[in-house]
Amino acid sequence: MTSDRDRTDPGRAEKSHESAVSTIPDGGTVNTPFDVVSEYEETRRDRLKKLYDTYVYAPISIIKRDWRARIGFAIVLLYVFTATVGVYLIEPTHVTEGPGLAKPFETWEYPLGTDDMGRDLLSSTVHSTSEILKMILSGGLFTVTLGTTVGALAGYKGGVVDTVLSSITDVFINLPGLPTVMVLALMLPITGNPYLIGVLLTITAWGGLARAIRSQVLTLRQEPFVEAARSMGVPSYEIVFKDIVPHLMPFVVINLTNAARRVIFSAAGLYFLGVLPFRNHNWGVTLNLAYSGGAHYKTGALHWFLMPMIAITGISIGLILLGQSLDRVFNPRVRARHEKKLAESQLDEVEPEDDDSETMIGAA
Amino acid sequence: MTTSQSTYLDDPTANDPVMEIRNATVRFGMERGESRVLDDVSIDLERNEIFGVVGESGSGKSMLASALLDAVVEPGVLDGSITYRPQSGEPVDVLELNKNELRQFRWEEVAMVFQGAMSSFNPVRKIDTHFIETLTSHDYDVDEGMERARQLISDLYMDPERVLDSYPHELSGGMKQRTLIALSLILEPDVLVMDEPTAALDLLMQRSIVSLIEEIKEEYDLTILFITHDLPLVADLADRIAVMYAFEFIELGPTAEILQHASHPYTRLLLKSTPNLASPIEAMRPIEGSAPDPVNVPSGCSFHLRCPLADEQCVDVDPRAYPVGDGGDHVANCHYWEDAPETIPMTEEWDVEGIDAIDSAPGPSRADGPLVSLEDVEVHFEKEGGFLDFFSDPDTVQAVDGISLDIYENDVVVLVGESGCGKTTFGKTAVGLQEPTAGSVKYKGQDIWDLKRTGGDGSMSFDAVRRALQIVHQDPGSALNAHRRVGTSLEVPLKRWNPELDGNDRKSRIVSLLEHVGMAPAEDYIDRYPHQLSGGEQQRVALIRAMLMNPDLILADEPVSALDVSLRVEMMDLMIELQEQFDTSYLFVSHDLSNARYIAEKTGGRIGVVYLGELVEIGRPEEIIHDPQHPYTQALRWATPELDFEGGGMGGESPVRNIDVPDPTNPPSGCRYHTRCPEAREVCTTEHPEPREASAADFHEAACFRTDERHEYWQSPSITDD
C-alpha cells in the first residue's frame, strides 16, 4: 500500500475530494473531534463580508444578468424615486393653477396637461404615488406574512392546529371580496390612512395563499431534511421558518407581487367608485373626477384618463417582471454561482447542470 | 452462460455484428470548455449476444446508449459512424437517417428500456393504451400486436388481462419494469438496449428480471446491450463485458475472462471494491480518488491519477488496447496490463495494520441491558379511501406487524428485506420518528411515547431521547436543506445542544470534523451549498450532522445505496470508524445482503431479515449468509449476485414460486411467506410461525416451522405444486 502511494502523482491529493478517508489516523486513540477548542478565528470583518456577499452582492449580480429583473427594478425604482424625491422637485398643484384641460406637451409648465379645474396632472400623479406605494407595501406584506405563516403552520403542525387555522382560512376565502371591503371601509374609522387601506384591500386575499402554502408544506414536511431536523429536536417554528419556508420563497414572492398589483387595482377601482375615504388626490380619485367630468366623451380631455391609467399599468408591469425574475435569487444553485468568494474557488468544480451525462439522458 | 460463451468463441461465423460503432464521440460545448462525454468508442455488437457495459455514474455509459439510437440530446454533437446490419437487407447508417426513418428505426429495429419505468408511462392512461398507441403510431396491426403483447406479458410471469387493464400506478415497481420490457419488444426489434433496467428494484426482483431477460432473449432472438453500474449483476448475464471509465472503454472481453483475468487496474480495483458475499471482507477496498470531469480528462491514460501503477509513460501516452491472453478477444487499455494482476491481487493477505483498528471492534456490550428495546411493535397506516368512498372500510397497510428487537450499546443491527416490507418504518419507530400503533419502544427502560405525552417519572426528559436517537437518510441530496450551506446545516445540532459554544468554537469543531472525514480544505466546504458536493460528500455531511448530536443510536436508512459502487465500501468503513469513536449503535436498513454482511461482519453485529412487516430471521452474519434457516433468507441469498471468479453460472433455479410480493393491505394468512415459499405446506396457510431458535449459534432465530423438528408441518401435505 505504501509503495503504491509513493508512485502516485503528488498533485492528486488536492484534486480528489474523495480520497482522503485513508488519511484518517487509525483508531480513535487521540482526539475525538469533540475535544476541539477554538482555533478557527473569524473576525467580525470576515463575517460582515460574508453577509454582504450573501445578501447584497449575490442577489444584485443575479438580478443584473436578467433583463426582466433589470426592467422591473428600474420601473419600481422610478416609482419609489417619484414618491420620495419627486415630491420635492414638483410642487403640489391646486385648483386654477393653470388653464383648464390644457393638453399634454402644450406648455412646459404643465407637461402632462391639466384637468378641468386647471390642476397640473403631472403634479397630482406624482404626489399620489407615495400614498399608493404605502398601500401596496402594507397590503402585499400583510397578505404574504399572514398567508405564509398560517399556511405553513397549519400544514406543518397538522391535527387541531391545522383544523382551527384551516377553518379560519376557509372563512376568509369564502367572504365575498369586494362587498366585504366596501362594507368594512364604510364601517371602520380608517380616514384615509394608506397603510390601513392596504390591509383592508387584501383582507380576503391571504386565504388563498394560505391554502396553497399549506398544501405545499404537507409535501415538504415529509422530506428527509425536515425529518432530520425533527430528529435533532429543532423546535417546530424554526423548522417551519428556517427549513420549509425558504423552499417556498419563489412562490411567496410571486404572490407578493400579485398581492401588490391587486392592491393597486382594487384601490383604483374603489376610489373610482367613490367607496374609499381619501384625504388627497390619487390615481383612482383622478379617474373618478375624469369620469364625472365627462372626459370619456369630451374631445381633448382624454389625457385626463390616460395619466392615472399609465401610472397604474406601469407599476403593475414592473411588479410582474420583478416577481418573475426574483425566484432566481432564491435558487441556491444560481446564488452559489454568483457569490464572489466561491466563484473563484469553484472554477475547477463540476457544475451541477452539466456534470453528469447520466442525468441528461435520464431526463430525456 | 459458459456454454453459450464457448460456442460463440469457437464458432467462426460468430463474427456477424448486428451493430458496428466506430469512433463514436459525443461533445458538449460548455462555458468552461468542451466536454467529451463519449470519447472515441468503437465496438461491434455481435448478433444474439448479451453485451454488458459496466461503469460508474458519469463514466459515459448512458451516453453510449443514446449514441446507439442517435438520440443524443441537444446541444450534444455525435460524431463517428454507427451501422446497423439487419438480418436481411442492406446495412443502415444510423447517423444518416432522417427524422422519420429514425423514429421507425428506434422502436422497430433497436428498442430501449430506461431505468425509470415510472416516467415512461403516462399516469392517466391504462397500460393497454400505451401498447395500442405504440402499435398504431408505427402502423402495425393492432390485433396481432396485442396478441403478441399478451404473450410477452405472460412470458414475463404476469397476468396479461390484469396488467393491460391497470393504470401505471396500480402496478408495483417490478411489474412496471417488466411491462416496460414487454412494451419495448412489442414491435419485434432485433436489438434491445437496456440502461440500468433494474437499478430501482430490489435484489430479488432484479435477479428475477435478469433471469427473465435471458429467457426472453432466447425466445425472441434478441441482441441485448445491458448497461449497468453493477458488475456482479451483469456478470451473471452477459457473454461479453466492457468496462467504461472516463467516457471510453478501458477493458473488454468475455465475461469469464474479465472476472478471472481482469487486466486493467481499474477493473481490478472495481472488482475488489464491490461488496459481495464470497470474498473475505478484508479484501474489499475502495478505489481512491474520483472519476474525472468531462471537461478536464487527464492526459495520457485517464486513470493515471488514481492508478497505483502509474508512471511517466502513463501521463504522456494514452494507452492503446493491448490484447490480453491468446484468444485475441480480451483487450485492456493499459501499458502495464501484465503487471496489474501482481500489483493488485484479488485475494491476498493485506498488510494487517490497515484493518487492525476495525477488527478490534468492541462489539455490543449487553451487560447494561438493552439501549433501545422494541416490543411487539405494530405500525398500521390507513390508506385513504377514494373520493365518494364512504362505505367501504379504509384499507390498512400493516407496515410493521409485531416485531420485537433489542439493540444494545455499541451494537449493530442490519435489517434487510425487499422494499415495502416495512424495514424503514420499523427503523423509524426504533428512533422515535414514527409512533407505533401498538407495542412499546423503550429507551433505557423508558417508554419514549409515554415520556413524550406524560413526561414520565421525571428521571429522563424527552429531549434526551430526542438527542440520543438520530437518523441518516438514504438520499443525501434531500437530507440536507438545499438552501443552507454546509456550515449552517452543521451548526444546527451544536446550537441546539451545545449553547455554551460561540460561533468560532462551533466553526472549529465543524472544520475539524469535516477534515476528519476527509473533506479538506474544510473552510472551503463550509461555505458550499449541498448541490456543490458529490453524493459521497453529502452523505458525509449528513453523517457528521447526526454525529454532532452525540447520539446513542443512529438509524442509517440505506446510507450507501445512492452512492457509486466503488464508494460504498469507503462510506461503510467511515461509518464503522465513527461508530468506534463516538460509541454509538447503528440500526442499518439495507436491501442488499452483501452490504449488510460487510457491515455486520466488520462490527460483530447482527442481520435481521424482514418480510411483509415481520422479522423472519435474525442472527450473526455467519449464520445468515452461510446457514440461513428461513426460506426467505435463502431466497435473498440466492438473489445476491456473486462475483464468481471461477466462472460458474447462476446459482440454480429461482427459489421463489412467485416473483411479486403480496399486497401488504391484505397479507396472506398463516405464514406470510407461504405464497412464495418453495417449502410451504398446508399448515403454513393457516398457522402463524413464531420466532424460535434456529441453530446452535447465539442470537440466531427464525420464524419458520421447519426449524422445529417435531412440528406438525412435517406431516402436512405440500402446496407447492400449483
Ligand code: SF4
Ligand atoms: S496505463 Fe498506466 S495509469 Fe493507465 S491504467 Fe495502466 S498503469 Fe494505470
Ligand code: SF4
Ligand atoms: S412456515 Fe411454511 S411457508 Fe413459512 S417459511 Fe416456513 S415453510 Fe415456508
